Amino acid sequence: GAGVSQTPSNKVTEKGKYVELRCDPISGHTALYWYRQSLGQGPEFLIYFQGTGAADDSGLPNDRFFAVRPEGSVSTLKIQRTERGDSAVYLCASSSGTGASYTFGSGTRLTVV
């Protein structure tokens, strides 16, 4: 597609539930990134994929968070046993390679009640 697409744009879930957030990167972009942005702060890195593999998952806060990119295109961020502190905007970005600029999606606003 022309840009990075993220679905859903908004998600409200109850504490303890499982959620999946989807990212569809720009066609042909091999690098895909997930970031999390809390209100009034800059985005914080979660995980980076090069192709199908997670090249760097050092930003995932704990083992409740997991992400996949099985075919090297669409990625899904999965959060188990959600907590109120998980509420944030989850941003996805893709890039054509090292040194190239990032293109971000509009984000998924997750609210855990």
Added chain:
Amino acid sequence: KQEVTQIPAALSVPEGENLVLNCSFTDSAIYNLQWFRQDPGKGLTSLLLIQSSQREQTSGRLNASLDKSSGRSTLYIAASQPGDSATYLCAVRPLIKAAGNKLTFGGGTRVLVKP
């Protein structure tokens, strides 16, 4: 650990004034630095990308400078317009491959241009 700081956190100017936004980073071993714009409830839009070997980049009314040795970048927006109102974020990518390709962001500067 790389830390990126943006000062001020918020800025309000009358229409027509030039804007000067500052970004500082603690580790000068960067691959590049990128400036983004974020509108309320939206994702990030890339404005300018400066490679570590460059000193500045220009696009229309926007000019970004980079002084890697002192750990600073400045975004200048000439003749500001109400449509420039947004949050501006800077982010650095590390030089060392072992540090990964992740960007480290500053907290942003929230800009309001009053008509």
